[in-house]
Amino acid sequence: MSTTPSPLRLSVVVPVKNEAGNIAALVAEIGSACGPLSPFEVVYVDDGSTDDTHEALVRAQHSHPWLRIVRHDRSGGQSAAVRSGVLRARAPVIATLDGDGQNDPSFIPALYAALDQGGPGIGLAQGQRVGRKGRWKRFQSKIANGVRGKILKDATRDTGCGLKVFRRDVYLSLPYFDALHRFMPALVTREGFGVVHRDVIDRPRFTGRSKYGMFDRLWVGLLDMAGVWWLIRRRRPAPSATEAARDGSGGP
Template identity: 90%
Template structure:
């Protein structure tokens, strides 16, 4: 593959203190994306304080398509995703969480769904099935139920980190903290379609979850109100043309 060959896919993985999950997931991503070459993977280290950076540097030695972006301090998951997308070189972006719960084996199916939809489909959203733990399923059901009733985004599970979208569509969205949780509603607001594919949830490789009920629902209520306002205020943009000089 020539260095000038256009990339088909950029995979963006936000991480914070996930040193024990780097090597296995990087290898899985490479295997899953082999048929989508040429691709690149951007790990965005969101101010980790463990051995995440060292693990990424080690992985980069055997995976030349791996790029490392580092925040000087933690900015949150949406900020990490945005940093990766801004530096991505492919027109199509995949995202997934860095803890191993999102199986990258589903990336080709999501890529296919996005491509089959044509230019008017902006997002292929994964929706988790087989989630482990009764309490975790309850949390997601409550959070997604409240969001669905208010935003009417026709998406069962916006919290799934597995997403594929067109880079230009993402960059047209209003940026704010927790943007990644409201992408189906905002992509639809921009006039693009959203397609869904079921993906299998699996346990973390190592470590503990950083989010709980408070993060999924109560902290997001203000953001949800803001997204609702944005949807209500959306107006079709007029088509602008410029007369020829002297016309």
């Protein structure tokens, strides 16, 4: 990966799988929302779609030159798709959102501002959904987030929200595993960075049905939660290191 400084302010990473009907409208919304943050890019990661998602992205690319397309040869899951996008992103700050239209990109500038105003010690601005539809979904989320919060003490009401803005180098310092994106507040805190929160409005998906399993189903994430708890417990402060001068004096 190139270390050349990028003129871009923001890269927006959007993981999608079989979301052909949602591409055009969401791409247009992202472009409008991120206009004040120009120059920016949008990296869509097609996670092994079997419908016309790729073709819809190619059509959108014709009218949106800032749109880039990354394509998985088979589905690797949402965490893998986010990571593929972040690895190929060229800006120092990354925004993520789900590709089904439920995450409103109009909240990206506020999350970006929260991260920026916090200074280099803040690693993540995490969206927290309000106005979620479906009583059963809200109940599942409340139980899962309550258990997770007691175990990981991440001070985050809703880690499942796809709307996040974070520093690329902080993300790449995190241990990678499936479901990483669900535990980012705890892991970012583990690395010594702060997390800020902003409420965002949840809305119905544009078309289609959910493609990825929801963390709201608590039992799916129990092993992952135990692993993250272990990582937090094993964290030790990193010693400060200096390189000895040639005369052995220990100078920089």
